[in-house]
Amino acid sequence: MKVTIIWLLLLLFPCYFPGFPASCKGNQIDNLNRLIESRKSSNPPRPESWAQQDDDTEDSHTPPVYVASQKGLMQADKINALPGQPEGVGFDQYAGYVTVDPVADRALFYYFVESPVDPSKKPLVLWLNGGPGCSSFGYGAMQELGPFRVNSDGETLYRNEYAWNNVANVIFLESPAGVGFSYSKNSSDYTSVGDRKTAQDSYIFLINWLERFPQYKTRDFYITGESYAGHYVPQLAYYILERNKNTTQSVINLKGIAIGNAWVDDVACTKGLFDYLWTHALNSDETNEGINKYCNFASEDSLTKKADADDNPIQCGKYQKQGLLELGDINLYGIYAPPCYTSALKSGSTGNVKNYDPCAEYYVNSYLNLAKVQAALHTKATNWSGCSDVGWTDSPTTILPEIRHLARKIRVWKYSGDTDGRVPVTSSRYSINNLNLQVETAWHPWYSNSEGVIFATVRGAGHTVPSYQPERALTMITSFLQGKLPPGKPTS
DSSP: OOOOEEEEOOOOOOSOOTTSOOOOSOOHHHHHHHHHHHHHHHOOOOOOOHHHHHHHOSOOOOOOOOOOOOTTHHHHTBOSOOTTOOSOOOSOEEEEEEEEETTTTEEEEEEEEOOSSOGGGSOEEEEEOOTTTBOIIIIIIIIISSSEEEOTTSSOEEEOTTOGGGTSEEEEEEOSTTSTTOBOSOTHHHHSBOHHHHHHHHHHHHHHHHHHSGGGTTSOEEEEEETTHHHHHHHHHHHHHHHHHSOSSOOOOEEEEEEESOOOBHHHHHHHHHHHHHHTTOSOHHHHHHHHHHOOTTOGGGGSTTOOTTSOHHHHHHHHHHHHHTTOSOOTTSTTSOOTTOGGGTTOOOSOTTSOOTTHHHHHHHHHTOHHHHHHTTOOSOOOOSBOOOOBOOOOSBOHHHHHHHHTTSEEEEEEETTOSSSOHHHHHHHHHTTOOOEEEEEEOOOOOOOEEEEEEETTOOSSHHHHOHHHHHHHHHHHHHTOOOOSSOOO
16 A cells, blocks of 8 residues: 655643633643653653554454443434524434443443534544543534534534534544543542553444444544544554454444644654744743753653663753743643633633634533533533543553554544644654655645545644634545545635
């Protein structure tokens, strides 16, 4: 199979907003920062990527899969209407729990929206947010690519005209247990979780979900996500392909993956971060010179206390810390976007999906904690929050071997919003370069209005691309699902 790289053109706010309840135990950027810092401070075991492990062992890591009867549950999960939704909604919505471990009583929550036009002919897409430990429903569905956004009153919704269910039937999965509405009766599921367990539970979810919605069993299936989903998405895809080879159960018809502003390689992403900050006038020359002098980005060990004697991890860490302090109170997820507490924004949302609202997280938190909303979603009574402080126990420092493996079998797109400062476009470029693939099509612009690896950037978008540039994100994902390049000329 031909492997292709195509070069194209595509943070979070403070955890405080007067008038709304505290909305987070952290957010996507906080959770990602904690994971990265944990590697430096405690030097935990860093497992190899799964592709590397599987090259060395015949153990395919495919334990028996739990499958339960799903009879009648699809209709039970159907949402009559979400509280405060606008009139004229012309598509079906579903929400509920899928049990992935009956012994631990561990269940994952999902929200599913069908396409308003010809849903029986549209592909099936799974969306995953990162963290690790952040909600795909609260972020992905309610702030990015779902059919609704929450008004500033925290009680009513307005339509997202650029929702991805215009071109696909979309599942939003809250994973792992402990995130959002997903739960377990076993407390260790909240303190001892990691990449492998998350992928295994997500796979069990999919197998059971397809039993609940059997009309989608043979549908073309794609996995998409952002941030730490740069781990979730390739790992789940890899796991599916391995299970498809050795299973008597349903084969999932996986066709491709797309990951946005994805953390896929510690060294490339860290180097890319500080290069981006300096070139965008967010770090001083002195800090940049110190990082370049003392941090050996040729080796992941130079980023930890395990560095060789020739490196200086203490000075490297000092200058990296200084580089982050120099940012001040900037919205690192979108370096040109205003922070939530800017006085001009306190009047509330405009109800216009094209206007990025940095306070949207707080509206969503208020909405999803309403009892009538939780009843409509068929959830347990829950103190919902956008991110959870789950204890992460395994996380490979690179996912590039999985991506290289997947590129030989399915469609792989990696896209970046070019104003994201946390996992910036430079990090994506360095990661792509480390795959050592041949460039088949030169970099070129694409406009709004094939297997292999495709790299795209979205002009003017931050870390959560569909939040900042919803129309461009829809154009991009439409091209991805069609197996085509985004349009190279403006459309009329």
